[in-house]
Amino acid sequence: MQSGIEVSQETLNGQQPLTPNRTYKSTIFIMIFEDRKNLLELYNAISGKHYEDPELLQINTLENAIFMTMKNDVSFVIDARLSLYEHQSTYSPNLPLRFLLYIASEYSCMTADENLYGTRTVRIPPPKFVIFYNGEQEQPERKILKLSDMYQKSGSSEDGEDVEPVSLELRALMLNINKGHNETLKEACKTLKDYAEYTDRVRKYSKEMALEEAVERAITECIREGILKEFLLKNRAEAKFMSIFEYDQEKHMRMEREQAYEEGWDAGQKAGEEAGKEELLSFLIQRKLAKGKKLPEIAEALEMDEETIRGLMEKKELNKKTI
Template identity: 50%
Template structure:
């Protein structure tokens, strides 16, 4: 394949094809994504996660696909540092499918980042090493650090899969991963802000808008994300209301799905119980030498149903 022309060079090693993917629907931004769009904040987060001490934010090469949306979710942050390609996600909903989503995303990233030369040549085309991190601050209780694997989704599990993708999930709720929080002030203060919003939103006599505004004002007064909140106050309030509403609606949806599944299970159990009772009645009458027609008439049941239950019982035996 001939090398493509007119591509903007993002650094000395990688060329980025700046094509844009069409979004499937309007995407709402998040406070986390907005906070770490700032390169200084992102570098601080990178240093804390990787135990580094970089000071120049310009060393970060941002490669986030702005319009790439998979399964209704948008990747939060993608950047290259130390020849590694990092995908950072923020999640308030526990999602074990994140490895599959990241697989789709990283494939598109590599299509854009790889040097545009023939992949059929004898020279290997080098790519940055992928690193996948999820910063989780949902209400489900999880460990400070856990891992999701793509292979967990395989229909045919194997100990040594040909394709694996591992995602590290870090619990960034207030009170968790304290060492990480102490090394990244913005992450610690973000956790404090989220905790304030949830605290006030849980009060029965306060509207969500009022709860968010109260959390923002208190954090500003106490120096929690002060500069960020003052600069972006209106937008943060709007985003926080959307995020909390979304989180609340997802909780209601999961509860409704659980109740529906529970009810289906109860109904299925009742049906099985009724069939078992009917089978016992049929067996007794068969032992007495009654015909199918006589049994159907005696039990006031369709003869087709009687025959099916007899066949099912025979197959089970």
């Protein structure tokens, strides 16, 4: 299964820079867990099962061009259940909606040859949605993200509860896999533990040195210490490039959020200052109106044109009889 990156032989030999195929998202997480053995190990750790045959997995990660904009990280069927796994280095409350789009596409493909208008029930595997989070924003060990939390509230009771029951719900389990979190799960899946350790080192070293050097150091150390050793030895060039690409993307998104926050703060301050000036001016106009001053007198006293004063009086519905 493709990992979403095109790497030529010249690239692997170091003769030209790596270039990502950006047709759909690809990450180290995908590269690792598209391997059936690793994916089965992860499934067993999540479900508490003890399957041993990786061929039991029917992997059906969305790769069709129609679904490229909705491509999830890993989805597969085993034991008549459909599991959709997503890795996130940035927390997003919109994941339930994304999962809804994913599962709709999956079910559409699964039932393409079925008669959905017939009288016979079309059986579909029940889904399970899991998010593996390793971002820098603090998050709990486990968290349930619900589609209903995204709904616009049209009507609610006095205690804030919806009057009408939710007709469509989707629950996704988010697991924090950063160091010190969900250690029992990671002990049950060494590959997940190794992945978390590798990404933690990249993040740590990138704060001390250039990103490319940080990734190279993390890869060298992990191979020496038996962390993702087989994967990194086999895919060293691609893994290095993908790690740099991922971290740059994560950093870019973080900087964009910070910039948007700063711009929003500045705009809010400016809007607040303007609103404050308007309120002060309205107060002064009202006081002069109370003293029987006419529009021309108010404008002269406040050193402003009459149209501005008139407009504010109409907007604030001040005493219009004195105009």
